Amino acid sequence: MSPILQDKIPYDVSSKSLPGTAPLEMRDWIIQDDAFAGQMALRDELIMTRRDDVIAMQNGSEESALELLETVLTWLGSHGTNYQIEAAHVTRPDGVLVPVERNQPMVTLGRLVQEDMCLMLKQGEEHVLTAAALCFPANWYLSEKVGRPLTLIHDPVPDYDESIAQRVQRLFDGVQPERPLWRFNALHYEDPVLFQPERRHGEYKGLHAEVFPFFRSERQCILRLPKTRACVFSIHTFVIAKGAQTGMEASP
Template identity: 55%
Template sequence: MPLQERLPFDLSVSRPLPDIGPVPMSDWLLVDEAYAGQMAAREHLLDTNRDAVLALSERARPSADELLEVVLSHLPNGFARDGARVVRPDGGQVTLDRADPLGTLGRLVQEDLCLLEKTDGEAEHVLTGAVLCFPAGWRLAQKMMRPLTEIHVPIPEYDATLAARVQRLFDGVQPGRPLMRFNRLWYDDPTLFQPGPRRDNDDRSDPETAPYFRTERQCLLRLPETRAVVFSIHTYVMDRARALALSA
């Protein structure tokens, strides 16, 4: 299981939820030392358990197509583009399949990518598509086509006040100006694919004894043409001692 040694943010800093701020577009997608191992896990899941990690509604197909082009335009250093083929930082080669935009993206970048859209008459953004290889306690099939408030059940911190703040962030995020936050989770098992779902908020590992720390670097980005919001998730897992040292 690939474990990381470093993080692109300071774990010792914590602010009130939703604890989010801007990052440069050049830092939206990242490659770290666990890239090769995580990509191998992603490819295995897409090959053997695709229905559990990828879903796309017809409504979101234009957004998925646009997302593929946006990602290709903002690949981090280490990628090489040769026509319809991309060579990854680990040497793997991905043929661009525009008939399968999310499947292609799942083989290119470490980030899980979720599409959320809001049409006239909808009060909240709705999850309309995703490639989600590394879920932490939730199942994609159970969250598809649901609004933000329902997606966050059973998280008690996600009350009406926080829900309203998050919805304002989704309404206000602009193309080319991503927003970033990170969470803090403790796990007994370092496995990346942990769909759960949790029965309730108490169904978690003990943070005082759990041997692994898991954190998600979560970004919001609006697509300029379809106006869908992309929720990207870069997952980091490290052993307890390393995480505590970074939190000191």
């Protein structure tokens, strides 16, 4: 199977700091890029054949998951390019008809947009991952992270120490409806496959990175849902071949 690649990454990936967040306009939240058809076909396949690996929804997260679905449908109705929104279904820009299953909101979300969607609910002092449509994991299994607080979700990531974990938690505490934030990461990969839950040798930044032929970056957005106050962590995954162009401005 041919790799699913973008031609470029639309922001500057030459330098970053953790968590490295910046304000984001709601109109720029969801991206439709040149890998749309390939990524969406893969998402459909994964949800059909590996649903338990890519979809999760804990008891108690139903209301916030449904609010997220309605938020995405409203956004697509206002900003989505070539989406046709009906009450019972959505026709994607690639012509695929997606039933709007409100009793399965994360499944529907997983088939609507390129972004992976993770729902974080505040429980005690921390936000906990309670629901997700995660088709393109990078070095982690959804089943191992659902139900865990934010600081434990990131514990295998290099450079993610306690002070950074606290800063990220403050970001989730402070983000307000209609005022989302965004950041990105940047990793070098040997294998361009998008569904890559197992960590593979050398695929973190800094370990002989120049020998790996692919570059992977996640554009991560944080927003708060106004009704349930849940936080959404959305992830748009870019994979390009080394030598492809990248944007020169750090903007979404």
